[in-house]
Structure formats: structure tokens, C-alpha cells
Amino acid sequence: MRLFKNTAIVGAMTLLSRILGLVRDLVFARVFGVSGATDAFFVAFRIPNFLRRLFAEGSFSLAFVPVLAQIKARNDAAELRAFVAHVGGTLAGILLVVTGIGCLASPALVAVFAPGFVDEPEKFALTSDLLRITFPYILLISLAGFAGGILNSFNRFVLPAISPVLLNVAMIAAALYGAPYFAEPITALAWGVIAGGTLQLALQIPGLMQLRLLPRPRWGWRDSGVRRVLTLMIPTLFGSSVAQINLLIDTLIASLLMSGSVTWLYYTDRLLEFPLGIFGVALGTVILPHLSAKHAEKDPVAFSRSVDWGLRVGLFISIPAMVALVVLAAPMFWTLFGYGRFGERDVVMSALSLSMLAMGLPAFIAVKVLAPAFYARQDTMTPVKAGIASMVSNMVLNGIIVFAWTRSGREGAHAGLALSSALAGYINAGLLYYWLRKGNHFVPDGGWRRWFLAVSAGGVTMGFAIWLLLAELPSFGREPATMRAVFLAFLIASGGAIYLAIAALCGVRVRHLLDRSAT
Numbered sequence: 467m468r469l470f471k472n473t474a475i476v477g478a479m480t481l482l483s484r485i486l487g488l489v490r491d492l493v494f495a496r497v498f499g500v501s502g503a504t505d506a507f508f509v510a511f512r513i514p515n516f517l518r519r520l521f522a523e524g525s526f527s528l529a530f531v532p533v534l535a536q537i538k539a540r541n542d543a544a545e546l547r548a549f550v551a552h553v554g555g556t557l558a559g560i561l562l563v564v565t566g567i568g569c570l571a572s573p574a575l576v577a578v579f580a581p582g583f584v585d586e587p588e589k590f591a592l593t594s595d596l597l598r599i600t601f602p603y604i605l606l607i608s609l610a611g612f613a614g615g616i617l618n619s620f621n622r623f624v625l626p627a628i629s630p631v632l633l634n635v636a637m638i639a640a641a642l643y644g645a646p647y648f649a650e651p652i653t654a655l656a657w658g659v660i661a662g663g664t665l666q667l668a669l670q671i672p673g674l675m676q677l678r679l680l681p682r683p684r685w686g687w688r689d690s691g692v693r694r695v696l697t698l699m700i701p702t703l704f705g706s707s708v709a710q711i712n713l714l715i716d717t718l719i720a721s722l723l724m725s726g727s728v729t730w731l732y733y734t735d736r737l738l739e740f741p742l743g744i745f746g747v748a749l750g751t752v753i754l755p756h757l758s759a760k761h762a763e764k765d766p767v768a769f770s771r772s773v774d775w776g777l778r779v780g781l782f783i784s785i786p787a788m789v790a791l792v793v794l795a796a797p798m799f800w801t802l803f804g805y806g807r808f809g810e811r812d813v814v815m816s817a818l819s820l821s822m823l824a825m826g827l828p829a830f831i832a833v834k835v836l837a838p839a840f841y842a843r844q845d846t847m848t849p850v851k852a853g854i855a856s857m858v859s860n861m862v863l864n865g866i867i868v869f870a871w872t873r874s875g876r877e878g879a880h881a882g883l884a885l886s887s888a889l890a891g892y893i894n895a896g897l898l899y900y901w902l903r904k905g906n907h908f909v910p911d912g913g914w915r916r917w918f919l920a921v922s923a924g925g926v927t928m929g930f931a932i933w934l935l936l937a938e939l940p941s942f943g944r945e946p947a948t949m950r951a952v953f954l955a956f957l958i959a960s961g962g963a964i965y966l967a968i969a970a971l972c973g974v975r976v977r978h979l980l981d982r983s984a985t
Contacts, residue, residue: 486635491733495805505583506583507596507655510593532844533694553695557609564605580593606663606664613671622673640658644657716731716880741783745787746780761843766907773902778979782974786928791824793936797942855894856891859890864886
């Protein structure tokens, strides 16, 4: 019950953040549209954002939380405070150096991550300037992630989960009120990123003070706990963020395609992040400290049942979400972004890539459960193996699919990048599942075949029903904004009701989601 409750709390806080994130992107679309300047900002934001997921939500958190759980289990408050102080000081010191290098080397980073910009001097220079402003975000958000890892380990999930709201508020304010004060209006968004990161870190300080774990940073390179975290971080730097590496590869290739491709993929990723962030990140955030504790307690049965619970809940949520994103891709973009300078072609191109990327949602959410099962056991190499296979597959598929798409003469080759990422996600999840089973660390409980058939039947029926309803709304994109929102809400609500009804008829019950054996 505790797992479900904590997941619901994190999911609710994340939902608020994602709603504001959609408002943020709606504001961006209306104020800035799709242009070379927006391509420049999204690249400049994606680089530190990638590092955020790599460090704050990725390798650092996955290495830090299991070690913290081990030390916490020994009930030595002095040892715990010393560990936190040494980790905090070492992390801050390393990130200060990384931030300085990143700011100085911003042109080189842009050339690596967006080589297509090199032939457009103004676009390249703007991206470099914006990256110098946004890069320090990695320092702020990684320290916020450090604080959040401590709070999560003590079952205090609210402050870390709600902190992204402040980033969205800061960026919305920058777009609406800051843009007119800059010669290049898009620059205001870069400063909004820095303001948001500062607020995210500051929000969590009171929680650390309540736990008496607000660190007095000390350099601790030789501390055994710090060295253990750093040792675990090395492989997790790659293994925990394969999806983000694949996304950066997509961005690199997209910069070589027609203008607007980077922005279309950005908005595609933002809509996919809505269900993935609410449910996938919530599951991963809650299950990592739980699995770490069960491993520290040497309770393999509870460990396995927790993984089983996470996969069942992930499948129950991801199947209808995937179907809805595929079938409703165009109506979603019309409703959320199809105004002002975000025109019909932008809607069509963005919806095309969303329908491709959404096919990988079940795999992306499964990885949020399967990867922590290895990290909780301090096995960081296995996810790296799966990640390497996934990344190589993504690159190969990118070459094949994008080449074939381009040769066909059809527009929208950027959607091929999205499809490649989706397929690579299944390779990642499949390998993690195989190796977890092979090591006997996870033994599925009974009833999986019936569960899969129930959620699949619900998803297929829901998708067909929504498709029939959409056929009655051929002029969706020409309707006023209010009517679009009403129609979309009706379609989502109707689809959700149909999915739940079919799943219930097939035997799915609330108690299956509240499985007490996983607590």
C-alpha cells in the first residue's frame, strides 16, 4: 500500500508540474512560434537538461540512494551526516569545474550536438550564447537532485516532486514578461532556466533542515562512501540515460534535416514526457529507495514482488497512454499549440513524430522499473550492457529508417528518428527483463497472461472507439480554441472510461494495483 500511496503522491505532484509544463510550451509556441531562434534555444536547453537527467535524475541518484540506504540501515546518525557532507562537497566541487568548462566550450558543444548549425553562423552564434547562460543549470539542478535523493530515502517525496513546478513558473514568466527587454527575445528563456534551477534547490533546503541533514559541504574524495558512489556512477553515467542519449542523437541528426525538425521533436518529446514523467518517473523515484531498502534487509521475496508490482502498474498505465498519444496526436497538437505562429504544417509534422515515439512508451516506463532493480543491488554494469545494445540499435535504425524516408521523397524524416528511439526502447527493456530473470532476482507472480490480455483488450477497444469518434470531427483543427479543448477532453474521458470498463470486465480490480505484498 505504501508503494502505491507514495507513487500517487509523486504522480500528483508531477502532474501539476506537467500541466504547467504544457502551459509553458503553449506560451512558447504562441510567443516564439517555430524558427531558427527556437531551434537554437531548444538545443541550448537540451544539453544541460540532458546532463540534468544524466546526473541529477540518472547516474548520481541511482548510485547515491542505494549507498545512502545501506548507511541509513546501520542507524548511525553521525556516520550518515558525515557521508552527506562529503558527498555534497565533492559533488559541488566537481560540478563547478564541469560548469566552468561547459561555459567556456559552448561553441564546441554546439558543434558536437547540433552540427547542422555550423553552416548557419547566426544560428550557431545564438545557440552558443544561450548555452553559456543555461549551462550552470546543471550545477543547480544536480544539487537539487542530491537534496531530493536524501528526502526520498526518508519517504519525503513532496518537495522533490513539486520543485519542477518552479522551473516552469520561472520560464513562463520569462517568456511573457522578460522577452521584450532583450534584443533577442529568446534570451529571456535562458535566464528563466537559471532562475528556475535556483528556486528548485532553495525549495528543498527546509526539508533537509528538518531531517538535520543540511550538509556543510566538505571535500571527501577519499571518503569510502563517496568513493563507492563515484565507482557506481561511472557505469550509470551511461546506463541510466540511454533514452536521453538516443534523444540527443536524434537532435544531432534532426539539425541536418529541414528547418523546424529540432523544434518538432522537442514538442513531441514534451507531450510524451507528460505520461512518462507522471507515471514512469514517479514509479522510478519511489521504487528505487524501496528496492534498495529490501536489498539491504536481505528480503529477496519482497524485492521480487515489488518489481512485479511496478511492472503491472506500468503496463496498466502505459498501454492506454500509448494508444491515446498515437490516435490523438494531431488533436492534442491542435488543441495545445495550434495557434499564432504554430501553423498547420507544424501540427502535422509534430503529430507525425509523436505517433511514432509514443509506440515506445510501455518500454520507456518498464525501464523505469527494471533499471532500479539492478541499481538497488549496486549492479551497475548490467544496465550498461543493455544501454549499449539499445544505443547502437538506435543509431543503426536511425540510418536505415531516415535514409529510406528521405529517399522516398516524403516530408517528415524526423519522425523516423522518433520511431528508431521507440524500437530501441524495447531492446533496452527486453534485455533488462531477460537478465533480471536469468539472475533469479525477479520471479513473476501468477496471472501475468490474463493481466496482459486484459489491458491489451482495453487499449485496443479504447483506440478503436476514439478513432470512430474522431471520424465525426473532420474539422477539428478549424474549431475555436474552447471547442477544441472540449472535444479533446471528451475524447480522452470517453476513451479512459471505455478502457477501465473493458479492463474490469476482463478481471482487473483495484486491489491488483494496491497489491499489499509489494509493501
